[in-house]
Amino acid sequence: MQSGRKWTLRGPMQGYLIFVGKRLLQLFAVVFFGVSATFLVTHLSPVSPVEASLGRMTARSNFSPEAIVAMREALTDMYGVNEPLLVQYWNFWVRLLQGDLGPSLIAFPTPAMDLVMRALPWTVGLLVTSTLITWIVGNILGGLAGYYQNSKFLKAFGIVAIGIQPIPYYIVAFILLIIFGFVWPVLPISGGFSMTVTPGWNWNFIASVLTHAILPATSLVLVGFGGWFLGMRALVSNVVTEDYVTYAELAGVNRNTIVGGYVIRNALVPQLTALAMTLGGVFSGTIITEQVFNYPGLGSLMIDAVGGGDYSLVLAVATVSVTAVALAIFIVDLMYPLLDPRVRAE
């Protein structure tokens, strides 16, 4: 028995390590293929960074045709886009492995990663906060609504959630803009912070950032809340019919314990997976939010990069995004056995 027990302790750990190793390989494969696909797509794009840059410089100005030809040659050489695709691909990976994604072409010669790092905190700050708020509120209320199915208060929430869910995001955002920017102008409608505060760790700046985030965050919460609410309500509706819930109720276990400890906890596993995926997707930014509220972030950076044919910058954003999503999936995979005893047993 002793030796057998030792074997069963070591066995799962070995299995878990093999599982981790496989997932790690998957992670690298996803990142490699994701980034390579992005490289290919961006380089096959008809938008030329040279022409985009040239257009910006000459569009409204007086340049002779000869001057434009000379500038085109100079920019082509400077941006290094005249090399064969395979050479560019090889150079890209060599640089990437050294932590260098090359210079942005729309902000040449600034490193592309610098631009990403300027935008990233805003996107992460806004989206992580709003996603977590949405997830927590949606799941708690959805879980309660699934368990207390006769509650009028929670039914009302269900109606609100179902009502808001199908409204296109930009409509919700625009309504908020009109109400709080035009009809009752009490909230800032534009930018990440006021131009009258000094950026840094001071209360005025933090308050300004928070105030400016209210409308974009509210719009995201309003639209995102319904999905979590409805999903959790459906999950809990299934869980409450399980034998162990009935047994707990018959055994006189406190209802709060049943709801929190048995029902919601068991229904939460798929929602956690979805949360991880959503948080991974945060790194892609939210384009419409940034456009409507002129909020800084990765979404508009990506649009500028695509529009300007800036391979480096698109790749920098995509690399961050692909890596984040792959990492999120990886972490969820690793956490499954820790979160769910049934998975661990398997």
Next chain:
Amino acid sequence: MDRRRFLIGSTAIGALMVAGNNLAWGQEAEGTAPDLAQFPRNETVIVHNPEGVIRNPSWFNIWVNGGGGWSNGLHQLTMDTLWFIDPDAGVPEKSENAIYYSLASGPWEYNDDFSEMTVKLREGIFWSDGVEFTADDVVFTVEKQRDTPGMTWSGAMSTQVAEVTAPDKYTVHFKLKAPNSRFHTVFSVRWNAAWIMPKHVFEGVEDVLSYDYNPPLSLGPYTLHSFDPNGTWYIWEKRADWDKTTMALVGEPKPKYIIYRNNISTDNRLIEMRNGNLDMIHDLSPEGTFSIMDQDPQVQGWFPGFPYAHPDPTLVMAVFNHQNPLFADKRVRWALTLMLDARAMSMASYRGAATLSAISVPPTGTHPRDYHGPLQDYLVNYELDTGTRKIKPYDPNIGTQIAEMVRPQFGDAVPTDEDAIRNAFGYGWWKQDIAAAEELLTAAGFTKNGNQWMTPEGQPFQFSVLVPSEGVVNRLGVIIAQTWAQNGVQASAEVSPDIWDRTGAGDYAVEIGWAVETWGGHPDLSFFLDSYHSEYVAEPGATQPARNWMRWKNPGLDTIIENIRAIDFNDPKGTEYGHEFVKLHLDDMPNIPIMAYNVFSIQSNRYWTGWPNADAPYANPVTNWSNGKYIFTQITPVEGAS
């Protein structure tokens, strides 16, 4: 605390710390923003800059395209060069034919064959650090860019300048590689021009292509006060020694501070102006303009009533690709022209607020006086042979018809005076004449199969119309494609995000855009016309340099261009040659001129007043044009409004 809670807690705290650190890092210290009390509205003008997020906000080296802003105040308030040419009339008595002698003390002086140019410079002009501007700065600007490929004006200098010298402190002499009577326009601001560099700063810079020039010196009346490290606003402060800049020749700029705000969506611009947070808006949609005009009596446009918008010296047109055999025959191009309905195009694109032009010159600046007016009789009597009969296709009353169409909605805002209607809606356009169009196509060998036109080769007459992804030009392109389709031509609108690339590459059949831009305030047409010479027409597959996107070739056109090259910029014969060009263009119809690129620029009189408009056209109100800087000398704060 169990392991899981510890894990979750520590991860959350770690994430917050990382986010916090990144936020702080992202916000580090480029300029300390002042408190609100520093910007009383009677000292501060707030301007909308149409640029998106400025990705490299600390980049002020305008001589290298490094991702910094241009129209964020940098080129309007801190840059200067030899001459400025206003797209409108210019400030009365301060400019000559809309030409300002800025750093140059007078006009350009060429030798007889235009192979050398001499410029006399102003004395007593100073950079913001107190160093005097001299001829050495001009020589350095030219030589540095000539010898550094990749700088913005490097091509202009390297292809044209053989030698530049400074015979004395206030004189510059150029020897050109080839005669060019328009070389001075490299230093003449329309939207911008080759700005002069401070030699004493840049001569010490090892790699000018990676030099951010932060903070920038100023040769204009303002210096940088502070800016957003996220690239959405810039604040400029008036120099104490503003009178040592060329702006003093026009007047004292009134605002102490000018704030440029960019990356503001159309809806937000309206709200921000209504809330008193913007004084000048670069552009709105037609609908947005009509809405704010209706709601806010303090807001003004270029015209006092409908159509409000400022006609840019840019002509929107349907551009045919002449290297596409479908459009090789001018009868086909004319047929497609006569299928169009000017009223439908005006209503669909601008909701009627378009300024039409039947000729290949924008209806703005001096051009109604120099071209549209004088050529009216010619247009009215212009005859076109359809192959079956001769017709007079021009309708001088289209503008009046459109005015009547919009009057029920806009009432008294629509002008009734004939001259006012012409200025606002254009002089006239071509009658929609489907019968004549069919005769022209038939004469060109096309046949009709049911309601479908077939080419002489027996193929369906089918092509796509390249349109931008949004805006009034998109709307225009869609209605044009629809109109052609309704009349038996299989035309379909194709939205293209890379419309300029494809147009340059010749990868299109018909494109809705512009191949004509002029100085506006000056009748010379060389700004676009010189590039129409056949020597610049690219072979199929090669990139066409701006602006002859059509790749139109015509020996008569070459002659006109060469005649213009042989005379001075201010020679009145230039206008005569311009008339010849217009007539040749009508005969060939290489593209279909349609309307001015009207920009719905609006200004608020809530805090400041005295903005330019059609009655006082002293400057272009479109905020990203650098010559708009003169507006700041003409406006005054509204009493008691701060």
